[in-house]
Amino acid sequence: MIGIGNFWRALPTEGRWLLSTVAVQTLGRGLTLPFTIIYLHEVRGFELGLSGGLMSLIAITGLLVTGPGGTLIDRYGARSVLLAGLTAMIAGCTLLAFATHPAVAAVALVLIGVNFGVSWPGFNALVASVVSGDLRQQYFGVNFALVNLGIGVGGIIGGFFVDVRAPETFTAIFLVDAATSLIPMALLLGPLRHVRTHADPAAGGEAATGGYLDILRTPVILWLTLLTFISVFIGYGQMEAGFPAYARQVSEVSTRVVGLSFAVNTAVIVLLQFLVLKRIAGHRRTRVMMVMAAVWAGSWLILGATGLLPDSVVAAIGVLAFMGVFAFGETLLQPTVPAMYNDLATDRNRGRVNAINSAAFQAGAITGPIAAGVLLDLDLQxxxxxxxxxxxxxxxxxxxxxxxxxxxxANGVPPAGEPAEGASPAESAAPAEPDTAPVEER
Incomplete structure (x- = not known):
């Protein structure tokens, strides 16, 4: 694992462009992420169960468009697909800012879901096309830290700015979210316009169409996809619905505390991500996932305990502690899963392999808010x-x-004779496991 300076110098120009604007791009997302369900339920007056269902439309739509999006990425490249998705995002956020009826909110959230469905495989394919080798896992980790920096700063601003008694404050943050989508559009139309994410048809081979069933028949992809789904269901699927709803309805903390909890999340990620990257370099990614699972279990127990002392300083501290511990688990998960998917992919199916990753994410995000809305609405805390x-x-x-x-x-263990910095001698000298060939088109 190299330091931040060496890491930056090792990046190609396109990689630097991608990283340099990440925090600003995600600032708008941070403004709205913790407060969308609060906006729907407390500002627009929709029932909590309905609000959770509306939130799930983002993931449902994303799941529906991810498959076709991955195929289009492999056929035409990520740039065109991402530009279409960002256009939908701008329209969706603008419409949601003025949504006073569930039907209008539903249309807005569907448009936002279109972008979410194509942005994950699109940007991951873009990253994998410009960054390779050990630098790829580091890139995903650093990118994740910067994404959370933008989200966290947005969460702080949003927590102090929004007021459930003033709907115009929520209108403002959704319009800012729409405006920040113009930044990646400018990159794709400018410095990144020549980046190619798909195989050259002139090189021969099969056309980049279909192939999802063949990819999923590869056992390693199937198990990795199931792991991704559950991780999102109990993790990110709760960040926009279950966690804020639990914090407000059960722990009875203020919107300011909810916003600050996202700031704590960001601080932990930004402070620990490079250290974590150094510690996990050269170690099996599956072992890192096991540690992450234990950390997340502890975080949910902390949040559960806050419901025992609602509307108290202890509850507020517990909500903040939950997000801090949860964030540590995120620093273990985020560098490993995307890197493993892309190490198993080829240029001919990279869009579809990342689309499978995105589909698992969206499926977890669909069931997560619905389960949270139903369980909390029935007082089954x-x-x-x-x-x-x-x-x-x-x-x-x-x-x-x-x-x-x-x-x-693909599990993060360097080839024999090339131990990664931070890996123990025993780990580096571990016997080779039965190899699983990269996923190919069939």
């Missing part, structure tokens, strides 16, 4: 926390199964 902890155990089990199937290289 203890069951809600229990489901989250059981999900963490499931992640650890899937990581153990995955370890027996993935190749050492």
């Amino acid at each position: 203890a069951w809600y926390v229990a489901v989250m902890v059981v999900g963490c155990a499931g992640i650890a089990l899937l990581a153990a199964v995955l370890e027996r199937r993935v190749s050492p290289t």
Whole structure:
């Protein structure tokens, strides 16, 4: 693992462009992320269960467009697909800012979902096309830290700015979210306009169409996809719905505390991500996932305990502590899963492999808000926390199964004779496991 200065110098120009604007791009997302369900429920007056269902439309739409989006990325490249998605994002955020009826909010959230469905495979394919080797895992980790920096700063600003008694404050943050999408559009139309993410048809081989069933028949991809789904269900699927709703309805903390909790999340990620990257370099990614599962289980138990002392300083501290511990788990997960997917992909199916990753993410984001809305609406707070902890155990089990199937290289273990900095001699000298060939088109 290299330092931040050497890491930056090792990046190609396109990689530097991508990283240099990430925090600003995601500032608008941070303004709205913690407060969308609060906006729908407390400002627009929609029932909590309905609000959770509306939030799930983002993921449902994303899931529907991810498959076609991945195929289009492999056929035409990520740039064109990403530009279409960003246009939908701008329209969706603008419409949501003025949505006073559930039907209008539904249309807006569908448009936002279109962008989410294509942005994950698109940007991951873009990154994998300009960054390779060990630098790729580091890039995903640093990018994640910068994304959270933007989201965290946005969360702080939003927590102090929005007021449920003043709907115009929510209108403003959604319009800012729309405006920040213009930044990646400018990059794609300018400095990144020549980046190619798909194979050259002139090189021969099969056309980049279909192939999803063939890819999923590869056991390592299937197990990795199941692990991704559960991770999102008990993790990110709760950040926009379950966590804010629990914090407000059960722990009874203020919107300011909710906003500050996202700032704590960001601070932990920004402060620890490089240290974590150094510690996990050269070690099996599946083992890192197991540690992450244990950390997340602890975080959900902390949040559950805040419901025992609602509307108190202890509850507020517990909500902040939950986000801090959860963030540490994120620094373990985010560099590993995208890197593993892209180490298993080829230039001919990279868009579709990343689309499978995105689909698993969206599926978890669909079921997460729905489950949270139903359980909390029925006052089943203890069951809600229990489901989250059981999900963490499931992640650890899937990581153990995955370890027996993935190749050492895709699992983050360097080739013999090339130990990564931070890897122990025993880890570097571990016997090679049965290899799993990269996923190819069939």
